[in-house]
Amino acid sequence: MSDEIWSQENCTPTDIEAALRGLLNQRASEGGGVYAPARVLNLIVVVDREWRGEIANRLEQIGRYSASRTIMCVVEQGRDHITAWARMTAPDTMPPPGEIAPVREQIEIEVGPQHLPVLDTVVDPVVVPELLTVLWSPHGHDDAVDALLRRIVDVILIDSVVDPDPDEALERVEQLSERAYVVDLAWLRSTPWRERVAATFDPRDMRPALRAISGVTVRYRPDSEASAFLFVGWLASRLGWTVSPLIGRGDSLHGHAHARKQDVHLRLEQHPDQAVPGLAGVTVETAHGVSVSLDRAPGGLTEHRRERDGSEHTWKVLGASRGEGGILGQGVRQALLRDPTYKPALDAARAMLP
DSSP states (O other): OEEEEEEESSOOHHHHHHHHHHHHHHHHHSTTOOEEEOOSEEEEEEEEGGGHHHHHHHHHTTGGGOOSEEEEEEEOTTOOSOEEEEEEEEOSSOOOTTOOEEEEEEEEEEEOGGGGGGHHHHHTTTSOTTSEEEEEOTTOOHHHHHHHHTTTOSEEEEOTTSSSOHHHHHHHHHHHHTTSEEEEHHHHHTHHHHHHHHHHTOSGGGHHHHTTEEEEEEEEOGGGHHHHHHHHHHHHHHHTOEEOOOEEETTEEEEEEEOSSSEEEEEEEEOTTOOSSSEEEEEEEETTSOEEEEEEETTEEEEEEEOTTSOEEEEEEETOOOHHHHHHHHHHHHHTSOOTTHHHHHHHHHHHOO
């Protein structure tokens, strides 16, 4: 890949937009090839200066789900003017006759705290009209989020585990969902766990066991309590359980959900040794003596199953973990889709909060 780069100190949003047009024209004039921006969506990212490198690395890991135009707004304390640079990346080789080479666009805008309440006016000339616009603000900056939600953003990426209080985190999700479509990275981290549990009960002879579930235990990193609530909320909403607030006992939470035939004991346990955000393990038990446990392990998940006759089996579920970069990529992809299971899971999760 080859890059064309522009930068300017003390510039305006109009300067940035004109520079992007100039870069594209420059690319098209070199060698006579046909180049076109691979525009699918706009991704706006608002970050603190000190964390800019980490966020940029995560964006690089998105891979094939990368947004076509990425606009990173870097917030620097004490800055009183806007500085920006733009990069246009295209294949090194000229496209064959009749083919079009895709071009990716990346913009970085350095702003000060005073720009955040009016960040929509800064970003508006730079976003591609008529495209879906996604916002990710991993370090808060609610004033910037509110400004961009006024008229620019269609989808907002959040991470419910960032807030140490799951009640406040999930309430914030509820509020944001009234203004834009929400994609929760905490929810996406549980995707392999939900997929595997669903696959366990998918065979026809296992379907009756869904009505006999008697206990669910979720193990999670202490800062990922929201993920644990969302996982149990997913089970409750899909299986028609009635839930009520859980009760804290030491480092765990206990309660019951009311199913059609029996109560389901719910237990959420902290797992301090968990190295990454999200779940550490899940156990689902049935009244018939069958239990299925999933636990995080190198290379994927370890599944342990106990049958009615007491026999036990253990095997590895390969490739279950996608890493934080893969989860972010899935979040960008999810912005183009709609997940009908998240909102019911969120409602059930909020009903279980102590």
